[in-house]
Amino acid sequence: MAGQWWTDDDQLLEVLRDALTSASEMPPGFVEAGKAVYAWRTIDAELAALTYDSAWEGAEVGATRAAESASLRRLTFASETLSIELELTGDEILGQVSPPQAGTVQLAAGADDLGTIPVDDLGFFVVRPVPSRPFRIICRTDSGAAALTGWVSP
Incomplete structure (x- = not known):
């Protein structure tokens, strides 16, 4: 059943691990956009x-x-x-x-x-x-x- 995944601790930890891993992976395009915005500080x-x-x-x-x-x-x-x-x-x-x-x-x-x-x-x-x-x-x-x-x- 799809609504019972939280009753299994191992499954819950796996979902949390995936969420933290994907949050720490920054797409290269996003990093470049951030650097480009920073360059505008001297406009x-x-x-x-x-x-x-x-x-x-x-x-x-x-x-x-x-x-x-x-x-x-x-x-x-x-x-x-x-x-x-x-x-x-x-x-x-x-x-x-x-x-x-x-x-x-x-x-x-x-x-x-x-x-x-x-x-x-x-x-x-x-x-x-x-x-x-x-x-x-x-x-x-x-x-x-x-x-x-x-x-x-x-």
Whole structure:
């Protein structure tokens, strides 16, 4: 009889085990959708375009002389309200927000949050160590401005 399954403890435990197992199995599409939604958390930040990369200069110079790999890479990202200047060394990222103002910068690699660093009143910040994988910087100032850089490959 279909209505008497709960009288058998073994059968009840089997049904409960199946329910818990199926609840812990997450469909891959559901996980990807969750990651995509998380990426929208920066929708309020204005995209800052890469306007300068010191690596561009190395490509032009390389044709005329032997170029050694530089120990310092400079990048500038600009949006309507902010510009973010970065200097990448092997050990750290030195950054400045213009116009100078306090706030925070958050580093993200894909959906992973790599940490939030304070920006001082002069717009300076330091990130240690340099992330080992491509990352973005989300800058939020105390005045309410927000900018998101493009991907930076260390």
